[in-house]
Amino acid sequence: MVTPKFRRRDGTAVDKATIEAFRHGFQGQVLLPSDAGYSSARRIWNASIDKHPGLISRCSGVVDVVRAVKFARANNLLVAVKSGGHNVAGRALCDDGIVIDLSAMNGVSVDPELRTVRVQAGALLGEVDRETHLHGLAVPSGVVSKTGIAGLTLGGGVGWLVRKYGLTCDNVLSCEVVTAEGAIVTADAETNADLFWGLRGGGGNFGIVTSFLFQAHPVSTVLGGVIVHARPQAAAVFRYYRDFMASAPEELTAYAGLISTPEGMPAVAVMACYCGDLAEGERVLKPLRAFGSPLLDAIQPMPFPVMQRLADEASPDNVHNYWKSTFLNELSDETIDLIVEHGNRAESPLTHVLIQLFNGQVGRVGNADTAFAQRQAGYNVGIEAKWIDPAESEKHTTWARAFSEALKPYSSKAYLLNFLGDEDPDLVRGAFGSNHARLVELKTKYDPTNFFSLNQNVEPRR
Known part of the structure; x- marks a missing residue:
């Protein structure tokens, strides 16, 4: 049983008088480990994350955020910032320090x-x-x-x-x-x-x-949904997806992946969303839907918010998660065979492997025009290990790491920031790519003490 402590970065405890002074004038909730609501407030989507903040400040507005930041700075506290709490690495939480929780600010x-x-x-x-x-x-x-x-x-x-x-x-x-x-x-x-x-x-x-x-x-009504094939067809489906998307109109975004059906049967799927004229979308998607012998073709017109919820079942709460990912310059036949081979070794039916194509409007913005530097990255491969029993953690994380290692010879050494599940500084630098040096200068200007450090961190220049 962990006993949470509220202490400064130097290890000294924050006394009750200091906490009460902070509570005074704070409009939201200030939750200590002994308070009702603390246990639920420290839980996030990824069950692998089990951290015990010293204090959770659930802000009701910007004034509360300012107060929490100034309190944390004055008391030399470790700071985590939480909005949705969906980051796989659990950066929304910390041990012993303060969580500045924005979840109630959802207007x-x-x-x-x-x-x-x-x-x-x-x-x-x-x-x-x-x-x-x-x-x-x-x-x-x-x-x-x-x-x-x-x-x-x-x-x-x-x-x-x-x-x-x-x-x-x-x-x-x-x-x-x-x-x-x-x-x-x-x-x-x-x-x-x-x-x-x-x-x-x-x-x-x-x-x-x-x-x-x-x-x-x-965007209101889209033509979208999922096409599912039996797992032995995975390599053929991936190759067809690659070739089909090479000339697909930009109104169509589609991802391919290794999944399991609700019954636990290994499968391969393409999930697609066409955001233009529906009749034209039917014509565009017809070859993709006609390929092979799908187990399920659920492509249909639907309100866009319904499309946005289709993948929710694949990301359930209170399940253990460990992710790896990398960009590939090309999705070669050899790489596809490797992805299928390692994907077939997954031992949890909740685990899936995702292939995302990066092109279209993304690539029309220059790499230096925003901090996002991976605009010509090709394909992102997401390796998403998911399981229920914590006793199985080593088995599933070992699978994900071995898969990631096998992809290294094909990797462009670039990474999607929001998929990073590790704190490895080299991966962070790879995610920021050619913009890293400029980000260091920006960090040095706006946060020279690295006050905001629990993130995919760019350290300020010393």
Whole structure:
């Protein structure tokens, strides 16, 4: 049984009087380990993460965020920032320090005439989709509705509209930010433009974004769903997916993967979303649907928020997760055979392997135009080990690491920031690519003491 302690980075305890002074004037909840609600507040989606903060500050608004930052700075506390808590590495939590929890700050406001959306940082993708869909609009985001908008956006953001409308971070117009000093600033193309550059793909290194202003797009009903084949067809399905997507229109985003059916049978699937004219979408998707002998073809017109929830079942709460990933410059036949071979060795029916194509609108933005540097990266392969019994952790993590090692000869040595499950500095540098040196300078300017360190960290220049 872990006994949580609230202590400073130097190991000294934070006394009750200091805590009570912080509570005074804080409008949200201040949760200590002995308080009701603490246990649920420290739990996140990934059951492998079991951390015990000394204090959780559940902010009700920006004033609370400022107060929490200044309190943490004055008391030399380790700081974790939580929005959706969906990061696989569990960076939303820490041991002994303070968690600045934005989950209650989840307001979404749509301007249908300007097609803009103001979103507080605690909002989940499903909450954004619900409000935008009312106006026939959508913000390009991820593929799991329970994901927090903030972490997704700061790391780039890849989802069903990416080939047509770009990354989530490409659709940010401005940010409200609380800095490491506790100041409230705006970052956009005209104001603090260097910070605005870094927030679009640079992770949580430069401040706490309390709200985003997004550009939305006219997306309401899409043609989407999943096509499932028997696992022995995996290599053939992957090859066809690769060749088919090489000339597919940008209205179509599709991912391929190794999955298991609800009955636990190993399978291979292609999940697709066409965001243009539905009749044209039927024509475009016809060859993909006609390939082979699918076990299931569930492609159909659906409201975009329904499309956004289709992958939720593959990311259940309270399941252990360990992820590895890498970009490949090409999806060669040899690489496909390797992916299938190692994927077939997975021992949990919850585990899946994902192949994501990066092209279209993503590549029309220069690598140096935002902090997201992997715009010509080709294919991302996500190795997502998932299991229920904690006693099996070593078995499943060993499988994922061996799979990742086998892909190294084919890797472009580039990585998708939001898929990083390790703290290896080389992987972080690989994720930031050619922008890393500029990010170091930005970190040195906005956070010279590395106050925000529990992230895919860029260390300031010493």
